[in-house]
Amino acid sequence: TLRCFSNGKRTFEFDPDHETLLSDYYIYPEPNGGYINSVVDLGNNSYIIGGSTGGTPRGWLSKISYYGGFWHDIWTRIYSGIGDVKINSVAAKDNTIFFAGRGFDGSTTDGLIGSIDGTTGASNWITSIGGGGYDELSGIALKRNDINNENEIIAVGATTSGALLN
Secondary structure, three states: OOEEEEOOOEEEEEEOOOOEEEEEEEOOOOOOOEEEEEEEEEEOOEEEEEEEEOOOOOEEEEEEEEEOOEEEEEEEEEEOOOOOEEEEEEEEEOOEEEEEEEEEOOOOEEEEEEEEEOOOOOEEEEEEEOOOOEEEEEEEEEEEOOOOOOEEEEEEEEEOOOOOOO
16 A cells, blocks of 8 residues: 655655555745645545645645556646635545635635546636635535435535635
């Protein structure tokens, strides 16, 4: 079994049965560094990794795959606004990637949630959730509704405006 984990700037593939580091990949080579906040294993040695850059944070998502003895960057998407954007959590269902975080519009910080195509990285949709205070989404999960057989998104976070309570 292989596991992918982060030390804040690099992601590693580790074989716990043999306690060996198999490979590593530097995700976002920016002068101010960056952070890996979430990793999703897609199978077939492919991962979606989400985080933020250093300095004024810009959120980013990358799809990487390990084949031929090397890591390959399939695509990377950067999310920025007037202020900072941060990707805190990533989830995957079939070929759709969902993410949650925060975005600052110059006056307030709102929770940020979106969906992208797992093959191309193209945006399906992105929206903010918040009020006049500080709102941030820190986690995202997917659930199948047994009553109507629809997929549901569950997001958790923090709020000072009360906007994330519903």
